[in-house]
Amino acid sequence: MNILSTITFLxxxxxxxxxxxxxxxxxxxxxxxxxxxxIDFLLSLPLFLNxxxxxxxxxxxxxxxxxxxxxxxxxxxxxxxxxxxxxxTLLSMISVLACWQDIQKKVKEFMICLLFxxxxxxxxxxxxxxxxxYCFWEVMLIPMYLLIGIWGSPNRRIYAAVKFFLYTMFGSLxxxxxxxxxxxxxxxxxxxxxxxxxxxxxxxIPYNIQVWLFLAFALAFAIKVPMFPFHTxxxxxxxxxxxxxxxxxxxxLLKMGTYGFLRFNLPLFPSASIDFIPLISILALxxxxxxxLVAMVQKDVxxxxxxxxxxxxxxxMLGLFTFTVQGISxxxxxxxxxxxxxxxxxxxxxxxxERRHTRLIDEFGGLSKVMPIYATFFMIVTLSSIGLPGLNxxxxxxxxxxxxxxxxxxxxxxxATGVIxxxxxxxxxxxxxxxxxxxxxxxxxxxxxxxxEIIVLIPIILFIIQIGVYPxxxxxxxxxxxxxxxxxxxxxxxxxx
Amino acid sequence: xxxxxxxxxxxxxxxxIVLLLDLFITEKNFLGYLSLFGVIVxxxxxxxxxxxxGSFFSSMLIVDRFTIFFDLLFLLAASxxxxxxxxxxxxxxxxxGEYYTLLLLATLGMMLMVKAADLVIVFLGxxxxxxxxxxxxxxxxxxxxxxxxxxxxxLLGAFSTAFLLYGIALIYGATGSTNLSAIAxxxxxxxxxxxxxxxxxxGLILIxxxxxxxxxxxxxxxxxxxxxxxxxITAFMAVGVKAAAFSSFLRVFLSSFPELRPTWVELLWVxxxxxxxxxxxxAISQDNIKRMLAYSSIAHAGYLMVGxxxxxELGISGMLYYLLAYTLMNLGAFGVVIAYGxxxxxxxxxxxxxxxxxxxxxxxxxxxxxxxxxxxxxPLSGFVAKFYIFxxxxxxxxxxxxxxxxxxxxxxxxxxxxxxxxxxxxxxxKEVVLSLSNPALIAxxxxxxxFTIQMGVFPNAYMELARASxxxxx
Numbered sequence: 001m002n003i004l005s006t007i008t009f010l011x012x013x014x015x016x017x018x019x020x021x022x023x024x025x026x027x028x029x030x031x032x033x034x035x036x037x038x039i040d041f042l043l044s045l046p047l048f049l050n051x052x053x054x055x056x057x058x059x060x061x062x063x064x065x066x067x068x069x070x071x072x073x074x075x076x077x078x079x080x081x082x083x084x085x086x087x088x089t090l091l092s093m094i095s096v097l098a099c100w101q102d103i104q105k106k107v108k109e110f111m112i113c114l115l116f117x118x119x120x121x122x123x124x125x126x127x128x129x130x131x132x133x134y135c136f137w138e139v140m141l142i143p144m145y146l147l148i149g150i151w152g153s154p155n156r157r158i159y160a161a162v163k164f165f166l167y168t169m170f171g172s173l174x175x176x177x178x179x180x181x182x183x184x185x186x187x188x189x190x191x192x193x194x195x196x197x198x199x200x201x202x203x204x205i206p207y208n209i210q211v212w213l214f215l216a217f218a219l220a221f222a223i224k225v226p227m228f229p230f231h232t233x234x235x236x237x238x239x240x241x242x243x244x245x246x247x248x249x250x251x252x253l254l255k256m257g258t259y260g261f262l263r264f265n266l267p268l269f270p271s272a273s274i275d276f277i278p279l280i281s282i283l284a285l286x287x288x289x290x291x292x293l294v295a296m297v298q299k300d301v302x303x304x305x306x307x308x309x310x311x312x313x314x315x316x317m318l319g320l321f322t323f324t325v326q327g328i329s330x331x332x333x334x335x336x337x338x339x340x341x342x343x344x345x346x347x348x349x350x351x352x353x354e355r356r357h358t359r360l361i362d363e364f365g366g367l368s369k370v371m372p373i374y375a376t377f378f379m380i381v382t383l384s385s386i387g388l389p390g391l392n393x394x395x396x397x398x399x400x401x402x403x404x405x406x407x408x409x410x411x412x413x414x415x416a417t418g419v420i421x422x423x424x425x426x427x428x429x430x431x432x433x434x435x436x437x438x439x440x441x442x443x444x445x446x447x448x449x450x451x452x453e454i455i456v457l458i459p460i461i462l463f464i465i466q467i468g469v470y471p472x473x474x475x476x477x478x479x480x481x482x483x484x485x486x487x488x489x490x491x492x493x494x495x496x497x
Numbered sequence: 498x499x500x501x502x503x504x505x506x507x508x509x510x511x512x513x514i515v516l517l518l519d520l521f522i523t524e525k526n527f528l529g530y531l532s533l534f535g536v537i538v539x540x541x542x543x544x545x546x547x548x549x550x551g552s553f554f555s556s557m558l559i560v561d562r563f564t565i566f567f568d569l570l571f572l573l574a575a576s577x578x579x580x581x582x583x584x585x586x587x588x589x590x591x592x593x594g595e596y597y598t599l600l601l602l603a604t605l606g607m608m609l610m611v612k613a614a615d616l617v618i619v620f621l622g623x624x625x626x627x628x629x630x631x632x633x634x635x636x637x638x639x640x641x642x643x644x645x646x647x648x649x650x651x652l653l654g655a656f657s658t659a660f661l662l663y664g665i666a667l668i669y670g671a672t673g674s675t676n677l678s679a680i681a682x683x684x685x686x687x688x689x690x691x692x693x694x695x696x697x698x699x700g701l702i703l704i705x706x707x708x709x710x711x712x713x714x715x716x717x718x719x720x721x722x723x724x725x726x727x728x729x730i731t732a733f734m735a736v737g738v739k740a741a742a743f744s745s746f747l748r749v750f751l752s753s754f755p756e757l758r759p760t761w762v763e764l765l766w767v768x769x770x771x772x773x774x775x776x777x778x779x780a781i782s783q784d785n786i787k788r789m790l791a792y793s794s795i796a797h798a799g800y801l802m803v804g805x806x807x808x809x810e811l812g813i814s815g816m817l818y819y820l821l822a823y824t825l826m827n828l829g830a831f832g833v834v835i836a837y838g839x840x841x842x843x844x845x846x847x848x849x850x851x852x853x854x855x856x857x858x859x860x861x862x863x864x865x866x867x868x869x870x871x872x873x874x875x876p877l878s879g880f881v882a883k884f885y886i887f888x889x890x891x892x893x894x895x896x897x898x899x900x901x902x903x904x905x906x907x908x909x910x911x912x913x914x915x916x917x918x919x920x921x922x923x924x925x926x927k928e929v930v931l932s933l934s935n936p937a938l939i940a941x942x943x944x945x946x947x948f949t950i951q952m953g954v955f956p957n958a959y960m961e962l963a964r965a966s967x968x969x970x971x
Contacts, residue, residue, distance in 0.1 A: 065957075066956060066957050067957065068957075068961070068964070069960075109855075109921075131884075135880075138874055138875045139874070139875055139876065142874065146917075146921060149921065149922045150921050150922050157922070158922050158923075161918075161922075162911070162914060162918065165914060166910060166911060169907055173903035173904065173906060173907055174900070174903065176884075176887070176903060177891070177896070177899050177900055180887060180888045180891040180899070181896070184892050
C-alpha cells in the first residue's frame with residue numbers, strides 16, 4: 001500500500017485498537033499510542049531518505065473517490081510538504097511521551113483525540129485534491145477542539161476551544177465557497193470538472209477573479225498562521241490548551257496556514273499574489289513587531305510563547321512573500337525550525353507547570369540553581385528561538401532576511417529589529433525565571449528533569465543543533481520545488497489584466 | 498390495475514389491521530412490530546421492478562423515479578420512527594395501537610402527496626398526513642403541552658391548508674384544470690405569465706407549502722409544536738412531513754410553474770435567506786433541546802430552498818441527497834433525545850446533557866456524530882449534503898446566496914457544538930440513569946449513526962441515486 005496513505009491512516013488503526021482496550025489501564029493505552037506514533041515516525045523516515053531531487057510530486061497515489069464530481073483521493077509530497085509531514089510524525093511521537101504524567105483522567109479519549117489529530121494533520125499536508133484537503137482541514141478541528149476543551153486549564157478552556165473552532169471555521173467556510181467557484185470555473189474553461197490541484201495549477205484565471213479567490217483562501221490561511229489582525233484566537237487557545245495540545249497547535253497546526261499560502265495561493269493565483277505582496281509583507285512585519293512587543297509584557301510564560309509564535313510566523317510569511325529562492329527556502333526551513341523551537345518551549349513550560357501548577361513569571365526565579373539540566377535545555381531552546389548563529393533559528397532567519405533584502409530593503413530593516421526584540425523578550429523572561437536568587441521557597445524543592453523528560457527533549461535539541469550546523473540536506477531537498485514554484489508564479493503572472 | 502398504488506394499499510391495510518388487532522391484543526408492542534413489518538413489505542414493493550412508471554387513474558397519480566426515491570425516504574423515516582416509538586411509548590407508559598395506525602396513515606398521506614399529478618390529490622395527501630399528525634401531536638393526553646401543541650398545529654395547519662385550497666381554486670379559475678402538467682401546458686400556450694390570478698394563486702400555494710416546510714415567516718408554529726409533541730412524533734414531523742412537503746413543493750412548482758421560474762426564484766431567494774438566518778440565530782438562545790432542534794430544522798429548510806433556487810439537475814439532486822442525509826441525522830438526534838429520557842424525567846433541557854459523553858460514551862458518540870453532521874463538518878453526510886447544495890448554487894451563479902449559506906452554517910456550528918461542549922466538557926449536575934436495552938432503540942441509533950458516517954465518506958452511490966431520481970415523469 002502507498003506509504004503516504006499508510007502514514008496518514010495508521011493512527012486510525014491505532015484508534016480502532018484503543019477502542020477495544022480497557023480504559024482502566026492507562027499505561028497500556030499510552031503504550032499502544034506511543035508505539036503507533038513511533039511506527040508512524042519510522043515509516044515517514046524513508047520519505048526523507050528516498051526523496052529525489054525533482055520538483056514533481058513524489059510517493060503519489062491517486063484513486064477516484066467521488067467520480068461524477070471529479071473528486072479523487074490524490075496524495076503526494078514535494079519539497080515543501082516533506083518536512084511538514086516529518087515534523088508532524090516526530091512531534092506526535094514526542095507528544096505522547098510528553099503527556100505521560102500530565103494526563104491522568106479520561107486517558108483513552110485523550111489518546112484517541114491525539115491519534116485522530118495526527119491523521120488530520122498529515123492528511124492536510126499530503127492532499128493534492130481540493131475536496132480532500134478541505135475534508136482533512138475541517139476534520140482536524142474537532143480533535144483539537146476536544147483537546148483544548150476537555151483537558152485544558154480549568155478557567156477558560158471552553159471559551160478558548162469554541163473561539164478556536166468558530167474562528168478557524170469562519171475562514172475555511174469562505175475558502176469552501178472559493179474552492180467551489182474554482183471547480184466550476186475550471187469546468188467552464190476546460191470542460192473537465194475536477195478538484196485535482198495539479199490540474200487546477202494549469203488554469204489561467206482572469207485577474208479580477210483571482211483577487212477574490214486569493215482573498216478567500218488567504219483569509220482562511222491568515223487566520224491559521226495567524227497573521228495580524230486575525231491572531232486573537234491564538235493566545236487563548238495556546239494558554240488554555242494542555243501542554244501537548246499547545247505543542248501540536250504551535251508546531252504543526254500553525255504551519256498549515258503558511259503551507260496553504262505556498263500550496264494554494266501562490267501557484268493558483270500568481271498575478272494576485274504578486275500584487276498582494278505589499279499587503280501581506282506589511283501585515284507580516286506588523287505581526288513580527290507587534291507580536292514581539294506584546295510578548296514582552298506578558299506575565300504568563302505560555303502566553304509569552306504564544307505571542308512569540310505570532311512574531312516568528314510573521315518572519316515566515318515575510319520570507320514566503322519575497323518570491324525568492326532564499327526567502328521561500330528560509331520560510332520553509334523556519335516553519336520546521338519554529339516547530340522544533342516553539343514545540344520545545346511549550347514542552348519546557350509544561351514541565352514547569354507540572355511541578356508548580358502556575359505559569360506566572362513572578363512565581364519563579366533562580367531556578368537554574370535548582371534544576372541545572374532543565375536550565376541547559378531551556379537555554380538552548382531559547383537561543384534557538386532567538387536565532388543565535390549555530391542553531392537552527394539563525395539559518396532560517398538569515399535566509400529570510402537575505403531574501404527580503406533583495407526585494408525591499410525597508411522591510412528587511414524592520415524585520416531585523418524584530419530579531420532584536422525577540423532576543424529582548426526571550427532573554428528577559430529567561431533571566432526572570434531562571435537566573436538570580438531563588439525568591440520563592442517552593443522553588444527550592446523542584447525536581448530536575450526526569451529521564452522521560454530528557455528523552456522527550458533530546459531529539460528536538462539534536463535537531464536544533466543539527467539544522468543550525470548543517471542545513472544542507474533540508475535545503476537541497478526543498479530547492480527544486482521552490483525554484484519550480486517561483487518559475488511557475490512568474491510565468492503565469494505574465495498573463496495579467 | 499391497482500399495481501401503481503400497491504405500496505399505499507399495503508400501508509393502508511397494515512394500518513387497518515393494526516387498528517383492528519388493537520381491540521384484541523394486550524401486548525401493544527406487537528402492533529408496533531407489525532406496523533414495522535408492513536412498512537418493510539411496502540418498501541419492498543415500492544422498490545420492486547414490476548412497479549410501472551407513468552401516470553394512472555386518469556392522470557391523477559404519477560409514478561416515476563422521483564416518487565420511488567421519496568417512497569424510500571418516507572418508509573425509512575416511518576420505520577425508524579416506529580423503532581424509536583417502541584422505546585418511547587414504553588417509557589411514557591402510554592402504548593396504544595391507534596398510535597401506529599395514525600403513523601401509518603400519515604405515511605400513506607406522504608406517499609400520496611409525492612405521487613400526485615393533480616392538485617386535488619396533493620390536497621388529499623396533505624390532509625391525510627396532517628390530520629393524522631394533529632392527533633399524534635396531542636397523543637400524550639394528560640400533558641398540557643401536548644394538547645397545546647396539537648391545538649396550535651391544527652389551527653395553524655387548517656388555516657394554511659385553506660390558503661392552499663384557495664390557491665388551487667384560483668389556478669383552476671385561471672387555467673381551467675387542476676392537473677399539474679395541464680396547467681403548465683396551458684400557461685405556456687397562452688403565455689399567461691403575468692395574469693394576476695395566476696400569480697396570486699402561486700403565492701397562496703407557496704404559503705400553504707411554506708407552512709408545512711417551516712419557511713419563515715410561516716414557521717411560528719414549529720418550535721411550540723415540536724416541543725410539546727411526543728418526541729417520536731417530533732422526529733417524524735421534522736423529517737417525514739418536511740420531506741413530503743418539499744417533495745410536493747418541488748413537483749408542483751417544477752411541473753406546473755416552470756415558466757414562472759424567474760418570479761418565484763426571486764421570492765424564494767429572500768425567503769431562503771430569512772429562513773436560514775432566523776432559524777440559526779434563534780436556535781442559539783434556546784435552552785430546550787427539542788426547541789433547538791426545531792429551529793435547526795427551520796434553518797435546514799432554508800438550506801434546502803437554496804437547492805430549489807439553484808435548480809437544474811445538480812440543485813434538485815442536491816436537495817434529494819440532502820433530504821436523505823437530513824432524515825437520518827435528524828432521526829438520530831431525536832433518537833438520542835428519546836434515549837435520554839426516563840419515566841420520571843424527560844431531560845429535555847440542554848443543560849441536562851452535561852457529562853453525557855463520559856457517562857454513556859456510546860450514546861455521547863452517536864450524539865456527537867449527529868451534531869457534527871448537522872453542523873456540516875466533514876467527512877459526515879451533513880457536510881456532503883451542504884457541499885452538494887452549495888455547489889449547485891455556485892454553478893448557477895448565486896455566489897452571495899452561498900456566502901450567506903456558509904455563514905449561517907458557521908452560526909449553526911455554535912449551537913450544535915454547544916451540545917458536545919456540555920457532553921464532554923462539563924460535569925454532570927444530576928444523576929441520570931438510563932435503560933438503553935430496548936433492541937428497537939439500539940437498532941434505530943445504530944442504523945442512523947452508521948449511515949450518517951457512511952453516506953459522508955462514500956457518497957457516490959447515494960449521489961447517483963439522487964441524480965437518477967430527479968427525472969420527473971420519466
